[in-house]
Amino acid sequence: MKVTISDIAKMAGVAKSTVSRYLNGGYVSETTKLKLDKIIADTKYEPNSFAQSLKAKKTNLIGAIIPRFDSYATSRMLIGIDESLKELGYQILVANTSQKLEREIENIYSLANQKAAGIILLAKQITKEHIEAAKAVDLPILIAGQEDEEFHSLVYGDAQSGYDIGKYVAKCGHTNICYIGVTEEDVAVGVKRKEGFRKAIEEEGIENVSYYESSFSIEGAYTVATSIIKENPATVYVCATDNIALGTMKAIHHHGLKIPEDISVTGFGDYDVADIIDPSLTTIHYPYKTAGGTAANKIVRMIQGEDVERLTTIPCYLVERKSVRRRK
Amino acid sequence: MKVTISDIAKMAGVAKSTVSRYLNGGYVSETTKLKLDKIIADTKYEPNSFAQSLKAKKTNLIGAIIPRFDSYATSRMLIGIDESLKELGYQILVANTSQKLEREIENIYSLANQKAAGIILLAKQITKEHIEAAKAVDLPILIAGQEDEEFHSLVYGDAQSGYDIGKYVAKCGHTNICYIGVTEEDVAVGVKRKEGFRKAIEEEGIENVSYYESSFSIEGAYTVATSIIKENPATVYVCATDNIALGTMKAIHHHGLKIPEDISVTGFGDYDVADIIDPSLTTIHYPYKTAGGTAANKIVRMIQGEDVERLTTIPCYLVERKSVRRRK
DNA sequence: CTGAAAGCGCTTACAG
DNA sequence: CTGAAAGCGCTTACAG
Incomplete structure (x- = not known):
């Protein structure tokens, strides 16, 4: 007994x-x-933790709301969050939304109901429902991956990353560029990266740039890239994520073209595979795991009532590999 | 209020x-x-779920103990478990052990303490401590990925998969084969796959086979494969996981050799990347997500006191792509 | 069909 | 330094 x-x-x-x-x-x-x-x-x-929580009206649980389990960025961040939280004496409770926005909201309420001490929300998008829910539950909430003035947040240097990639392809002598982005609903990935890129390109005086939009999936990128190859003579495809770069590379290969001799490709993220595929992918390194640890520390400080900076920016850097041809 | x-x-x-x-x-x-x-x-x-649980002494939580977040197989299974559990009215609680065996045991106890209704353990290995803990907590526990007579379990058809790969490379005319496996501590991956493979090879009367051991990581496989290339003239490398195949392919490329012209490669798993890399990887498809759903159904039936079959075997099948040269 | 009462396993003032 | 008592928000026989 x-x-x-x-x-x-x-x-x-x-x-x-x-x-x-x-x-x-x-x-x-x-x-x-x-x-x-x-x-x-x-x-x-x-x-008995239920009795404790019932009485004390608080727990050492921190909810992590994630869009899906099978994302490189998410799983790496989760590792960082999990490890740091454990050290800080908190426990992570992972709630998966399967990319359903309404499930994000539901989870905010249910985590509050489970007396989570705080929530880390790996968000693709912040809506008014998010803000409403956050106010209703009155719990420390940290948004990771997106910036929003209503929340404490942790973001990557997306604009700077886009700028760096833009400067890099220009430096390599590319003057006919194709940018494969994603929906602008995702501000970090869809807007910031593109804007940073655009700024660099304008500074370089390059005019021959076309913009396309892909889904986040490898297959989606494959489809988009396939049609681009047929109609656009660009010498480099700047892709808004490594996954998009992977789909794009596959499409290029399937057309019998060579990377980087015929077409160069770049990504953002620096997933493990970036260094494994042939040719290896030039991309921006995003320190997802470290960022997860930083997020964990930040939410804990928020819970403890410390005065925490609203916005934390995680710096990223370019990793030069073999997928971009130097034309000069 | x-x-x-x-x-x-x-x-x-x-x-x-x-x-x-x-x-x-x-x-x-x-x-x-x-x-x-x-x-x-x-x-x-x-x-208030705490009050409910305190009184009712049970919850609708099902713990999933996983070795790590950044594994393709694990994350796919998690998706399947999560989705099915949700439909069945249960909630998943993910506990990550960072590959530490003692943390698996700790988590069994702490999930019991949190009054989890059941536990799904994605195990690499079953020890006497596991069995002891399982007895002590007296909770329905389902082992996924390994077989053990003490537990209800769900496994993949590893021996059959190994057999199929063996038959396939033989059919393609390879007679000098190198098998890159993993530690036998992992019975499913380290023993069963190899045994199935060996059986097929023996049936085919092929004698020129050498066995190597790698870690599970891409880097580990890269190192092992690099040394093999120098000493062994095998025409095909049969790798015990897709990750090992990826590291192996990288090593082959780095040596300036062509796949499959110079050396053929196969894997097990059929990760997303298998179809993306160039050449695409011939491998065994493991339906991880579906298996996760099956696991969820099984643990729920166990919780409900139904008479559940002890062993469930998930069938896998060969996916033929471009990484194996046909020599006949 | 409904309510009073006891109790789940803790914590927290409060009095000593 | 310690204990008796109340109470957290529920559920569960039991009696009506």
């Missing part, structure tokens, strides 16, 4: 409240402390 | 027990039911 605080108290010949105090670091005499040490070790007593 | 069952009872002019009965599908008159419908909708009342 499961042992409870009453059992322990009885065995030690003290009151439940004394045991509780012992457990929570309160005042207990040395002798009863010793006695309790032994009894608790012997019985392997573990407090 | 958070509304409780007492508030609802007061507003409806009934007793708490009546509200509770209403909530749990018990007998309630039509009129009070209607009244309660409205009040609960208006107040957005949500029962």
Whole structure:
């Protein structure tokens, strides 16, 4: 049978409240402390967390709301969050939304109901429902991956990354460029990266640039790239994510063209595969795992009521590999 | 302020027990039911799950203990588990062990303490501690990915997969074969696949086969493959996972050799990238997501006390792509 | 069909 | 330094 605080108290010949105090670091005499040490070790007593939470009205749970499990960026961030949270004495509770926006909202409420101490939301998009839910639950919420003035957030240097890639392809002598982006609903990936890129290109005085839009999937990118190859003589395809770059590379290969001799390709993210495929992919390194750790630290500081900077920007950097041809 | 069952009872002019009965599908008159419908909708009342669990001593939580977040197989299975569990009215609670065996054991105990209704353990290895913990917590536990007579389990057709690959490379005319496996501590991946492969090869009367061992990582496989290339003239490298195949392909490319012209490569798993890389990888398709759904159904049936078959085997099949040269 | 009462396993003032 | 008591928000026999 499961042992409870009453059992322990009885065995030690003290009151439940004394045991509780012992457990929570309160005042207990040395002798009863010793006695309790032994009894608790012997019985392997573990407090019932439901009873604790019911009474204390708080937990050490931190919810992580994620759009999907099978995303490189998400899983890497989750590792960072999980590891850091564990060190800080918190536990992660992962809620997957399968990319359904309404499920993000539901999860905010249900995590609040489960008395989560805080929430890290890996968001693709912030809507008014998000803001409403956040106000209603009145819980520390940290948005990761997107910026929003209503929330504390952690973002990557997307604009700078786009700028760096733009400068790089220009430096390599490319003057006919194709940019394969994503929906502008995703501000970080769809807007910031593109804007940074555009800025660099304009500074370089390059005019021959066309913009396309793809879904986030490899297959979607494959389809888009296939049609671009047929109609556009660009010498480099700048892709808004590594996944898009992968689909694009596949399409180029399937057309019997060579990378980077015929067409150059770049990505954003630096997934593991970027260094494995042939040719290896020139891309921007996004330190997802580290960022997850930073997010964990930030939410914990928010929970502890510290005065936390609203916006944290995680710097990224270019990794030059073999997928871009130097034309000069 | 958070509304409780007492508030609802007061507003409806009934007793708490009546509200509770209403909530749990018990007998309630039509009129009070209607009244309660409205009040609960208006107040957005949500029962406190801690109080429920404290009293009922059970939850609808099912723990999934995973070795790591950044594994293709794991994340796909998680998706399948998560989706199916949701449909069945259960919630997943993901616990990551960062590949630490002792954390698997810890998590079994802590999930029991959190009153999980059951546990799905994505295991690489079953030890006596696992068995001990399972007995101690007395909770339905399903092992996924490994077979063990002490547990209900769900496995892939690893031996058959190995056999199929063996037959396939033989059929393609390869007679000098190199098998790159993993530690035998992992019975499914390290033993079963190899045994199935060996059986096929023996049936084919091929004698020129050498066996190597790699870690699970791409980098580890790269290192192993690099040394093999220098010493072994095999025409095909049969790799025990797609990740190992990726590292191996990278090593082959780095040596200036062509796949499949100079060396052929096969994998197990059929990760997304298998179809994206160039050449695309001939491998065994493992339906991870579907298997996750099957696991979810199985654990729920176990929880419900149904008489569930101890061992479920998920069939896999060969996917022929471009990484194997036909020598005949 | 309904309500009063006890109890789940804790924590938290409060009094000593 | 310690204990008795109340209470967190539910559920569950039990009696009506």
